[in-house]
Amino acid sequence: xxxxxxxxxxxxxxxxxxxxxxxxxxxxxxxxxxxxxxxxxxxxxxxxxxxxxxxxxxxxxxxxxxxxxxxxxxxxxxxxxxxxxxxxxxxxxxxxxxxxxxxxxxxxxxxxxxxxx
Amino acid sequence: xxxxxxxxxxxxxxxxxxxxxxxxxxxxxxxxxxxxxxxxxxxxxxxxxxxxxxxxxxxxxxxxxxxxxxxxxxxxxxxxxxxxxxxxxxxxxxxxxxxxxxxxxxxx
Numbered sequence: 320x321x322x323x324x325x326x327x328x329x330x331x332x333x334x335x336x337x338x339x340x341x342x343x344x345x346x347x348x349x350x351x352x353x354x355x356x357x358x359x360x361x362x363x364x365x366x367x368x369x370x371x372x373x374x375x376x377x378x379x380x381x382x383x384x385x386x387x388x389x390x391x392x393x394x395x396x397x398x399x400x401x402x403x404x405x406x407x408x409x410x411x412x413x414x415x416x417x418x419x420x421x422x423x424x425x426x427x428x429x430x431x432x433x434x435x436x
Numbered sequence: 437x438x439x440x441x442x443x444x445x446x447x448x449x450x451x452x453x454x455x456x457x458x459x460x461x462x463x464x465x466x467x468x469x470x471x472x473x474x475x476x477x478x479x480x481x482x483x484x485x486x487x488x489x490x491x492x493x494x495x496x497x498x499x500x501x502x503x504x505x506x507x508x509x510x511x512x513x514x515x516x517x518x519x520x521x522x523x524x525x526x527x528x529x530x531x532x533x534x535x536x537x538x539x540x541x542x543x544x
Contacts (some may be wrong), residue, residue, distance in 0.1 A: 364535040365495050365535065426480075428478055
């Protein structure tokens with residue numbers, strides 16, 4: 320079964336750091352571009368960051384310099400290191416697999432990040 | 437262009453046909469995808485590559501694209517189709533992913 324499972328969310332103070340992980344199974348992880356997408360409560364989907372198969376990352380402007388996406392193909396894992404967190408980063412964070420047509424065809428269940436003092 | 441525009445809400449009578457649209461300059465160059473999201477659930481891809489249905493998606497869901505507008509059409513709308521629908525594509529540079537703000541579909 321094709322599956323993505325996120326972990327690492329939680330409560331963190333403003334200015335703090337958190338590392339999210341996404342474990343992939345059921346497909347050849349190294350063959351796909353992977354992404355993080357977030358959704359604040361009651362709001363829409365917001366793309367955060369993506370990483371290409373060969374490791375080239377790209378970011379939403381508001382997280383550039385604060386978030387770092389990475390992948391470890393040998394472990395079928397995707398990561399998002401988040402630092403200098405702000406209240407506006409509070410959201411459910413999903414990892415997602417990208418198809419050749421730029422669509423996201425597999426999503427995890429999400430992990431909640433709450434930035435609050 | 438740096439955004440995709442969707443109507444905030446659309447309503448449709450049970451069994452009727454509804455079209456949800458997504459506008460953005462980047463749609464002239466990049467494919468659109470459509471996602472259904474129900475409360476408490478992760479998004480579900482219902483259309484990719486402008487007009488293709490993933491396996492398992494009912495054939496009442498269809499997509500099209502012309503110029504700067506992509507459309508999702510649901511024919512014979514069912515009660516279980518009530519959900520939020522999001523379009524996505526790339527920005528004009530291709531270096532960022534965009535999502536529309538979503539359309540809440542209300543089935544009457």
